[in-house]
Amino acid sequence: MSILAVSSSYAKIRSLIDNTTTDALPPPSSITAGVESLPANLTAHGLGEEATEAHLLSDICPGFNGPKTSPNYYGFVTGGVFPIAEVADNIVTAFDQNVGVHLPEQSISTVVEDKALGMLVELLKLDRGNHWQGRTFTTGATGSNVLGLACGREAVISTRLRAAGESHGVGELGLLAACAKAGIKEIQVLTTMGHSSLYKAASVVGIGRASVKDIPSSSREPWKLDIAALERELKREQDGIVSIVALSAGEVNTGRFATSGSSSVARIRDLCTK
Template identity: 45%
Template structure:
């Protein structure tokens, strides 16, 4: 295992050297393998950040790749498998993917048999596209079933007839995505799928608790000739707060059944808390935030955040394999016809996902699940949570900083800590000052119209006892330097 790097960012001189070394035009004749590799190793690599290698990189919820996952990913490149077609007599690739996804369901306290449409994706953005695409198909078909016309259901298929034709046949005037504090990828998915960013409607309560206003939600779902997808943020990436409680999730499920809506859960940030279900000492608010998530029609997650595998890995689960096949069936290529012959057969991933060409992402996930198991991942998450809560406690007790939202207790923190400097002058440059130390890295964000900083603890190497000292020293130094400079300025 490589030693933990002392800094998280390259120096300005390393960046300048790397940029100036970049080849400006395509060589007429190749440079040769040794020259090219030396250039990459000696010029390019030193200018890359240590977002995955360092546990002190707390930006973008990057996570970090475990040694086992890195080893498995190297094998993925070495063997370069066809990971989109189920070829049981030629390779075990799709069997590994299917088994890895089933084990992942078990880790997340989901019954594998309930989620027959399951697949690895490039990340949570692609997974959200899958969720909205399936939801779009379902709600139009459901509207066609429920209206009084003699609509032919086949014509009300978005996958077959297109969105406008299908809506016309189903007598649907509009499609809405009802949510609170959604990740930006939800609006991107809506844009790609022809629903439009404006289709994303926020129905949060006025108290900024991230919870749904249930009265408004039911009113919206009941509207005539409007089909809806309800999207649950299972952990807001900015604050870590959850959009539902277990009781609210049950009520939303009943409303979706009543009005023919699709219930989608974006669990790319907070879903991992489900592994804490068997631990009675876990925070009640966190456990309640992931309670009854299994009632959803579809669930998405991010492997790099939750499982500490290479960045390019997300996953998607759905209860409706028929909908998935209808939307993503790969047609028109006779050499790729691999339809399942029975309900127990593995469905070729190209028929239930976006890509026809894809990496064997399952192998690093499979490796980590075997190595850590349920208990290993639980211990990993506890260490991350302890560090995040100790960061929140340090900030709460510091004269120069405050935790956001105001009044948020450290015990309610999952693995994200949002905060700001009390002095607005320091707050304007706080992210820059912290990251300039290169000891830790935080993300800049906004809360309630003000600049803010965010710690996102998600690296498998997190060490609460060691890392809180580094973080505390940096925050103390930044605040002290500001006070000294302020006195000099005055």
């Protein structure tokens, strides 16, 4: 498709969005019509660019729900953006940049991402002595928890492996062999009101959904972590049961934090460091 066609298509998309109602959900008839317009099988020949564009805009778009166009859609918050962020998103698509590999002599893209991450750390007041060197953007909740649990798994197992005189970690030895050499019987993930993606991530990284354990301070405040219970659970390390602590910085349904403030976060950090 030519650059002119891309520009024209985007103008049509913007016009379509601007003229979409603010209803949270589309009419059932629009969903039905869109479904019926989908091809039942792979065709021998494609529709062509213009017909495909018309199909997407006329048949498919009217069947979308309203995270972007309605102030009243609360099903999923997938990331509505300010207009300038939408511009940036389209720049990335247009230039097809890859931030998975750091090649500063070939592209500025990873440098831009690193600067953005650094400013995010500053915004959240997390940068204490420039400790947050390893940082990245993820695709969302599942990606974040998979990455977080994988890093946590590596950290708790490697700590015991080093104490046993083993220089390799899970990546080299494999999960079962690493745990055996480290004398680990169980890995538990301690949390409160864990998001569903935390359980999914525990399954993906080989820890298991059953390892995710809630330790709330009370039934009235199930989102708040019981620090005394946390301390007891962490002491099980001497019995070969190691722990990863997953704190919520704003539980997804209520916005409640798992901690009461910076002092409780510092206390949890101290307990985990022991």
